[in-house]
Amino acid sequence: MLELVIFSTLNGVLYGMLLFLLASGLTLIFSMMGVLNFAHASFYMLGAYFGFQISQWLDFWVALFVAPVCVGLVGAAVERWGLRTVHKWGHVPELLFTFGLAFVIEEMVQMIWGKLPVDYRVPRLLDFPAFELFGTTYPAFRMFMLLISVAIFLVLLMILTRSRIGLIIQAALTHPNMVAMLGHNVPKVFMMVFGFGSGLAGLAGVIAGPALVTQPSMAHVLGPILFVVVVFGGLGSLPGAFIASLMIGLIQTFAIAINYSIGDLLSTVGMARPVQGMLSDLWQVTVAQVGPVVPYLMLVLILIFRPTGLMGTRES
């Protein structure tokens, strides 16, 4: 049991930190530009594929630095020549633009790298078990992932709270119009934040690619969860996104390890479980199977009872 708790906690925190790498960029972009970027998870996927390609040509350590920059440049270009054109039509077309972009990126990735998962491997330098606990080993690469995401988190915190550009961004989170009034080149700030956010997502992709599976559906799988994180934490709130990322990371990881169903619960209190009928599955499914549903349930519940999210102040 202790083994399960320790490993699930480690994996959950790791998953949560990865989510935060993505969610931080997404929520920054949302609070500044009002765009919920559907293509954000696609940038994460691009990061994984760029990382794979560069580590094939050169080396993983080169990819770690070059791939996020490439993704960031792609993101900035999308903002400059795509979103800025759509901006004049309003928020719904902006949302739809990113929706279509996610679709196109997935198709392009399928065309270039094929529909099957690519062989993106852990670099040889980190391909050893970090430690052994209760007879189970924990891979060093995962510790490296954890380290990187914590480091990025700290750097992000420093930039946002201690630097001038961080001050402007923070101001734009709450008073976007005032920032424009003060004479900052808001479109340029937008482009930089969009590029930076995409770059962060790309970095998450580069380090998550070898540990998880690098395949064309990875954006599609993660995208909706990302929205849950951002909305659950509160739109535009970085601390909220951090808490929500960790929560969802832990909940999802722990859910996979629990093999009980409602039927089991009923039979322990001495009630018979229904086995017949169309909806009998409702009693048979285990918590592990329901795991993927839980984030969406959380999303719907928080939107109904606290539409601003955990730490947010704005509704939309």
Place this chain on the structure above:
Amino acid sequence: MTDTTLTAPRGNPALDLLRRYGIWVIALIVMLVLPKIFTSGAALTTMCLMGIMIVFSLAYNMLLGQTGMLSFGHAVYYGLGGFLAVHAMNVISAGKLPIPLPVVPLVGGLMGLIFGFIFGAVSTRRAGTVFAMISLGLGELIASLSLILRGFFGGEEGINANRTKMLSLWGVRFGPQIEVYYLIASWCFVCMIAMYAFTRTPLGRMCNAVRDNPERAEFVGYSTQMVRFITFCISGFFAGIAGGLAAINFELMNAVNISGAQSGSVLLMAYIGGIGHFMGPVLGAVLVVLLQVFLSDLTGAWMLYFGLIFIMMVMFAPGGIAGLIMLHLPLWQRGTLLQIVPAYAVMLVPALMGVAGAVALIETAHHQLVKTGTEGPAMKLFGIAYNSNTVLPWIVALALIGGGVVLGKLWGPHMADAYSNAAHGKEASK
């Protein structure tokens, strides 16, 4: 909703009637005659799918176009309606109940209504982005549930039914596709009229007010939440009918029908067709189904084209196809439509250049990346045989795109001038 019938001159009552209902008569005739012209099995299947998708995208546009609610999970009501219809068909044919097949879509509709009522009660409390997010959450929730509850949703393979095992009406058993076509066409026609009539009711008008200015609608004394809620329920009802029609057409429902991909595709249809006008989603449904059927035969990269067309629409023509048509209605009324033809004809050159370049680029890339391993680098496009391994086709494609963009930018202002001259006269444009 642009309304032309109200501004039509009143005079001859017969002419007035023709103006008002003529379009519906034409639609009915087209629907009746189409299967006589396109008699092949493939065409019939395509037209059945069009009918279903017209109902679905019109139902969707009740939310997006009419009330301004962007939903990312409308397949929930379509899918649940479809699943209930399939189960209803199985129950009816097993119990030999005296219920004929044409009534079954109503079961789907009721299911859509009930779930629209339940989910609408929680999601329509908010508008805007929050509503969009709730709809996405609910959509993903039901989509993931559909893979867990195997008893109801049938898991991977879905739930089957047999439409011919039901009570026959005047000897019609709905075995052949043509009979199913007429069933779908009649439901489609009735639903189109009902949904159009809804836009003309006071409630339908209030929907537009809620979309355009919720604050003022509240001040006038309407609850915007109630307007959104009622519209949501009605939209769920029609989406359920579309689902029921799909269940009859395919005799199969599976998890794909309730997935986020289905929600996304109805959004694409409505938007490409144009959400600002009643006929938009109809055009969009027809076009998208055509693209799905024919483009997928022509090229392996058809999904990419599909996505690019959508992005181009969002960027340059947010009114959709219907919006582009409505843009030219004033010209038609002024009788100056012919004036802009030369300007448009010139624009055709860069447009064709750009499209040809883009197609060449995508096809060459697709061939080089996907097919070279099995078919070798030799390929043929627009009747020209070449080798995708060489540099020349790539240069030509990029040059075509570049040339198209540059020429288009050069001619764009002239075309805009020609349009405003035709629309407002020479004096107004100066």
